[in-house]
Amino acid sequence: MKALWVLNAGSSSLKFALYPVEPDLADAPALAGQIEGIGTHPRLHARAATGERFESSVPHPAGNDQDSHHQGALDFLLDWMKTHTPRLDLIGVGHRVVHGGAAHSAPIQLDAALLTELAAFEPLAPLHQPHNLRAIRAVGRIMPQLPQVACFDTAFHRTQPALAQRFAIPRALHDEGVRRYGFHGLSYEYISRQLSAVIGPERAHGAVIVAHLGNGASMCAMRDGKSVGSSMGFTAIDGLMMGTRSGSIDPGVLLYLMDQKGLDSSALTRLLYKESGLLGVSGISADMRDLLASPVPEAREAIDLFCYRAARELGSLAAAAGGCDAVVFTGGIGEHAAAVREAIVAHSAWLGLNLDTAANAKDARRIDQADSQVAIAVIPTNEEWMIARHTLDLIGG
Numbered sequence: 001m002k003a004l005w006v007l008n009a010g011s012s013s014l015k016f017a018l019y020p021v022e023p024d025l026a027d028a029p030a031l032a033g034q035i036e037g038i039g040t041h042p043r044l045h046a047r048a049a050t051g052e053r054f055e056s057s058v059p060h061p062a063g064n065d066q067d068s069h070h071q072g073a074l075d076f077l078l079d080w081m082k083t084h085t086p087r088l089d090l091i092g093v094g095h096r097v098v099h100g101g102a103a104h105s106a107p108i109q110l111d112a113a114l115l116t117e118l119a120a121f122e123p124l125a126p127l128h129q130p131h132n133l134r135a136i137r138a139v140g141r142i143m144p145q146l147p148q149v150a151c152f153d154t155a156f157h158r159t160q161p162a163l164a165q166r167f168a169i170p171r172a173l174h175d176e177g178v179r180r181y182g183f184h185g186l187s188y189e190y191i192s193r194q195l196s197a198v199i200g201p202e203r204a205h206g207a208v209i210v211a212h213l214g215n216g217a218s219m220c221a222m223r224d225g226k227s228v229g230s231s232m233g234f235t236a237i238d239g240l241m242m243g244t245r246s247g248s249i250d251p252g253v254l255l256y257l258m259d260q261k262g263l264d265s266s267a268l269t270r271l272l273y274k275e276s277g278l279l280g281v282s283g284i285s286a287d288m289r290d291l292l293a294s295p296v297p298e299a300r301e302a303i304d305l306f307c308y309r310a311a312r313e314l315g316s317l318a319a320a321a322g323g324c325d326a327v328v329f330t331g332g333i334g335e336h337a338a339a340v341r342e343a344i345v346a347h348s349a350w351l352g353l354n355l356d357t358a359a360n361a362k363d364a365r366r367i368d369q370a371d372s373q374v375a376i377a378v379i380p381t382n383e384e385w386m387i388a389r390h391t392l393d394l395i396g397g
Ligand SMILES: Nc1ncnc2c1ncn2[C@@H]1O[C@H](COP(=O)(O)OP(=O)(O)O)[C@@H](O)[C@H]1O
Pocket: 010, 013, 213, 214, 215, 216, 243, 286, 287, 288, 289, 290, 292, 331, 332, 333, 336, 337
């Protein structure tokens, strides 16, 4: 079987999918899964198109640092793939690479020079970029002849107007790259391609706000299916409250923590990326499912703040899009947490959103009332398929 392999390396997970390409790219993968819990209790789960399920613990690496944990998971996965897909004719590997900087507005085939260029963005996406590049190098070592393609989270946002990409800081900093990039672009691109079918072509060409609410969460304002604004900026901390990330925060808080509390950059990084968000406010968990099931008031407050912040951002992005013809929910929370969607829509009633609560409770595709001025939809995202599509388009069948 001719196939493409997709790797999406995150902060604590390594997702993978195998897409048959005979004759063209299949809609569904032949095999897909992930190693979760990297750094704590790594386990591999996978599911084949035949229905067969796989589960395996991943041995702990020799070293105890983040790098060793991620390298260990990757080595295990590459070995596992070799034994579970022996008769495979791999024609290429597509990777999610979170940061492509200002220059890359499209996917690109990898080579040594590009890897060096992309390594310069590691400090801008410390939870993602180093792991993305490690996966590329590891595949390159084992299968040096195999074409590899980088698909950037930032690329979809390069259509944004110049103002949407600028901070109000001295020009020289903008010129050296301190600007708004935006992320989750592969997810938004996938959603953009589904819009017509779900909300109709007229609205799909209008002003659409897409909320990607997962462990990392952001929103994108689209006009004619293209990004015109995003809640995430220079890094993937900005904007919405997330599982463990703060989202937007008064920069004065950071100055206060540095000057008065003596926090240095690594302490601030830990605070803002790993100890804030749903976890920090609830004191219980970063996982929305745990919080929805908890009777503790702090869990309730964390969910309320998540929804309030999302609604504030939605209003801001409606201004960027010049209106709001449709709102689309996606990502683990956006696709499955009806109570969260309901609260965000309730805060946004002033924009003309009117929820069909019965459809919402069922995670239906369309969840707006017939008389709602604004269409409201739930569309499952598929970053892996989008990566496979780009990879095949670049390397050819
Ligand atoms: N049935 C569900 N109800 C509520 N939240 C859910 C449900 N399923 C998943 N989630 C939430 O989705 C989030 C993970 O989203 P996901 O998009 O899978 O994350 P990642 O960014 O790691 O890809 C978690 O907060 C999880 O609790």
